[in-house]
Amino acid sequence: MRVLLFFCCLLPLLAGAQHRVAYQVHYAPHMSTEGLRVQVSVRTPKATDSTYFHFANEVWGEKDLLRCLSGFAGEGADYRFRIVPDSNRIVVYHPRTRDVRFSYRVKQDAQEYTRDQVNRPRVTDTYFHVLGESLFTVPDALAASPTPPNITATIRWVGFPQGYVLHNTFASGATVRTFRGKLWTEFYRSLYVGGDYRLHQLSYQNRPVYVAMRGQWQNYEEARVLSTIQQALTAQRDFWHDAGPTRYTVFMSPTVTATDSTWRGQSIRGEGLYQGFKLQSTNNPFNNWDLLRYMFHHEMLHDWIGGQITAAHQELNAWFTEGFTDYYAYKNRLRSGELTMEQWVQTFNADVIQRLYKNPERNQPNYLIKDNYWKNPSFGKLPYRRGALFAFWLDNLILKRSGYTRSLDDLMRELRQACLPPDQKFTDERFLALAQTYLQEDISYEFQKYILTGADLPLTKQDLIEGFDVDTSQPVPVLKATGDGAALRERYLNPKPVGKAVARE
Numbered sequence: 436m437r438v439l440l441f442f443c444c445l446l447p448l449l450a451g452a453q454h455r456v457a458y459q460v461h462y463a464p465h466m467s468t469e470g471l472r473v474q475v476s477v478r479t480p481k482a483t484d485s486t487y488f489h490f491a492n493e494v495w496g497e498k499d500l501l502r503c504l505s506g507f508a509g510e511g512a513d514y515r516f517r518i519v520p521d522s523n524r525i526v527v528y529h530p531r532t533r534d535v536r537f538s539y540r541v542k543q544d545a546q547e548y549t550r551d552q553v554n555r556p557r558v559t560d561t562y563f564h565v566l567g568e569s570l571f572t573v574p575d576a577l578a579a580s581p582t583p584p585n586i587t588a589t590i591r592w593v594g595f596p597q598g599y600v601l602h603n604t605f606a607s608g609a610t611v612r613t614f615r616g617k618l619w620t621e622f623y624r625s626l627y628v629g630g631d632y633r634l635h636q637l638s639y640q641n642r643p644v645y646v647a648m649r650g651q652w653q654n655y656e657e658a659r660v661l662s663t664i665q666q667a668l669t670a671q672r673d674f675w676h677d678a679g680p681t682r683y684t685v686f687m688s689p690t691v692t693a694t695d696s697t698w699r700g701q702s703i704r705g706e707g708l709y710q711g712f713k714l715q716s717t718n719n720p721f722n723n724w725d726l727l728r729y730m731f732h733h734e735m736l737h738d739w740i741g742g743q744i745t746a747a748h749q750e751l752n753a754w755f756t757e758g759f760t761d762y763y764a765y766k767n768r769l770r771s772g773e774l775t776m777e778q779w780v781q782t783f784n785a786d787v788i789q790r791l792y793k794n795p796e797r798n799q800p801n802y803l804i805k806d807n808y809w810k811n812p813s814f815g816k817l818p819y820r821r822g823a824l825f826a827f828w829l830d831n832l833i834l835k836r837s838g839y840t841r842s843l844d845d846l847m848r849e850l851r852q853a854c855l856p857p858d859q860k861f862t863d864e865r866f867l868a869l870a871q872t873y874l875q876e877d878i879s880y881e882f883q884k885y886i887l888t889g890a891d892l893p894l895t896k897q898d899l900i901e902g903f904d905v906d907t908s909q910p911v912p913v914l915k916a917t918g919d920g921a922a923l924r925e926r927y928l929n930p931k932p933v934g935k936a937v938a939r940e
Contacts, residue, residue, distance in 0.1 A: 455587045458571055462594040467559045470505065470542030477535045477574055486535050487575035488525040494568050495554040495706065496809065499544075503556050503569065506540035525572060541570055550691045550702050553715040562630030562649055564688055567603075568623040577618065586622050589613045600634055602647050603627040604684055604710045607634065624709040626686055633657075637665050640678045644668060645711075650689035654722040660687070663773075667731045670771035674763075674844070675739055675851065684711035685731070689718035696720060703727070705734035707742065728773060729786075732764040744851050747860040750805040750818075754886050755861065758822010759847070761787070762830075765823070770928055776920040783827070784914050791820035792911040798889045824892055825885055831899045833873050834929060839900075842929040846873050900926055 457476040463469035479486060492501045499520070507516040509529060514537055517526040527537055541556050548555055557564040577584050592601055592610045604625040606612045614622060628647055637644040646664055648657070664685055672679055690702070701723050703716035712734040716722070740760045746752035765787070769779040791797055796813040797820075807814035830843035850869055854861055863882070871877050885892045894905045894912055902923030906913040916923055 455589075456571075456573060457589045457591075459591045459593050460570075462592075462596070462599070465560060466563065467543070470540035470558055471563060471565070471570070472506070472538055472540050473570065473572075474538040475536065475572060479533050479535060479574070480576075482531050482533045484531045485526060485528045488527060488572045489523055489575045489578035490525050490572040491523050491568050492520045493523075494566060497552065497554040497569075500555070500569055502544040503542055504539050505542060506538070508538050510536040524575060539572070541565060548690070550717050553690060553704050554706075559630075562628070562632060564626070564628050564686075566623075567625035567627060570627055571622075573618065583620075584618045585616060586618045587613065587615050588622060595629070599629060600632045600647075601629045602632065602634055602645065602684065604708050605682075607643075607645055607682075621709045624707075626684075626708050626711070626713055628686060628688075635661055637661065637668065639668055639672055642679055643682050644679075645682070645684040646687065647684060648687045650692060650718055652689070652718055652722065653694070653720055654724060655727065660727070663728055664731055666771050666773060667728070667735055667767075670767045670773075671732070671735050671738075674767060674770065675848065677739070679738075680710045682710060684708075686711065686713035688713070688715050690715050692718040694720070701726065703730060705730050707734060707737040712737065728768070729764055732768055733760055736760045736763055736767070739851055740847075744854045745860050747862045750808040751801065752861060752863070753804060753808065753818035754801060754822035754825070755866065757819045758824075759826045761819045762823040762826035763847075766830075766928075769924065776916055776924040776927075780914055780916045787820050787823045787827075788914060789911055790816070791824060792891075794820065797821070798891070800889050801887045821886065821889070824894075825882075828892055828894065828898060829870065829878075831903065834900050834927070836874050836876075839926060839929060841873060844929065846870065902926060 455478065459474040461472040461474070463472065475488075477486070490501060490504065492499060494500055501518055501520050504518070504525075507525075508514070509516075509527070511530065513530050515528040516537070517528070518524075519526060525539075527535060529535055529537075541558060543556060543558050545552075545555075548557065554566060554569075556566075556569050571588070571590075573586065577586060590612050595601060595610070601608055601610070605614055616622060628649075630649075632647045632649045635646040635648070637646065644664075646661060648660070652660075668679075686708075691698075696719075698717070698719065699721055701717055701719070701721050703714065703726060705712055705714045714727075714730055714734065716727075737756075737760060740763070741756040744756075746756050765774075765779060765783055768774045769776065774782065794813050794817055796807075796811070796817055799814065799817065801818075804814055804818055808818075809815065826843060833846065834842050846869060850861070850866070853859060853865070853869070867877070867879055867882060884890045893907075894914070895907075896904050899905065900923075902916060902918050904915045904917050906915060
């Protein structure tokens with residue numbers, strides 16, 4: 436009873452120690468020079484004369500982001516500020532108080548960004564595009580919490596003209612919004628856009644799916660883009676039996692636009708967000724429609740592979756989070772009718788097998804990927820191709836061993852269910868144990884050899900289901916489809932009645 440009484444007395448103190456942050460984001464007619472002005476209001480647990488705030492100096496590969504902040508101003512003249520980039524910190528000196536209020540401006544730190552600078556704040560007179568982690572500072576005590584912290588944040592958008600598009604991963608068009616959730620994986624894994632974006636709304640099982648686009652895209656007809664997103668969305672959520680979150684957004688923005696052929700090719704990059712993903716691409720006459728469709732599937736799949744199925748070891752598990760995502764990007768394109776069986780074989784040969792064999796690092800061990808993943812593009816793409824080929828091999832093996840009653844699809848859905856609890860993550864050991872239940876055989880040796888050590892996986896006809904063959908007469912093996920394409924498609928996809936999609940909160 437005494438313990439219970441003590442705990443009840445402690446609750447108000449614990450509640451008072453929780454940081455609640457209020458933000459106001461102010462419009463300016465010349466945002467390219469004035470920036471977005473962000474006002475911050477925090478009530479701290481106790482009165483002090485200085486407060487530390489966290490602002491990441493490096494986010495998703497972009498460095499020196501504190502250079503994008505300026506115009507610091509406190510509620511009174513006694514406020515002073517010190518920026519400590521190495522500590523990702525803003526030190527605010529103020530009169531002794533619990534109520535801390537100050538503002539800063541978020542601006543571009545260059546007049547124009549290159550095509551590869553996709554995660555720096557973009558703030559212009561016509562639009563803005565800023566990640567949550569580069570827009571909102573939080574009390575350092577919250578960011579430094581030893582356990583994954585939650586945040587309650589009220590955001591007000593002030594002075595924006597009527598009809599000005601405001602959209603983010605949590606709300607559309609709302610001028611006031613209170614967010615309650617996880618700091619790192621939700622509040623900071625968000626994107627805020629506004630201005631000349633065109634906002635479209637799709638749906639899946641009455642759940643809104645927004646598409647926020649800007650720019651005049653070459654070779655991309657907007658109605659066709661929306662139709663393709665709807666097709667991909669339906670295929671993915673049907674596959675996982677998952678109705679998705681209460682809201683979801685696909686952001687599509689150009690980086691550098693050119694109408695001539697001064698630069699040939701297309702540079703496109705996708706990244707997952709909480710309740711959505713973003714695509715940023717060069718925009719020129721060489722825009723590739725097939726590449727765009729692939730990107731929609733790949734990035735959407737990260738909601739599950741890498742999202743709900745969270746990897747315990749990041750780059751070391753990229754053979755799965757990127758490789759199996761790639762494999763299912765192709766397989767679900769076939770499933771949705773976007774690709775024919777013949778097109779699927781052609782695409783898998785060109786994009787997976789040939790690119791793997793042309794990769795100069797293709798036989799490097801998996802442990803080196805961790806050190807070189809972000810430094811060397813060849814290492815960065817290695818787990819995509821290696822993992823996708825391994826997934827294809829394993830899929831065929833399960834289909835054959837089970838007499839076409841089960842496939843890798845069933846294993847993936849079961850793996851997702853096992854990893855849904857917050858304390859359960861994907862590991863190599865968990866995956867291999869589950870695979871053994873499907874094959875009645877331990878494939879740890881093959882996994883060690885082909886994934887961890889990096890030896891070439893020698894596909895043979897005996898490995899593949901009826902209708903697939905492989906030509907190994909040349910240095911690069913070539914996958915082939917034999918016999919009736921419709922029958923092979925049916926056998927390979929192993930269709931079952933679509934399960935009822937379960938709604939996510």
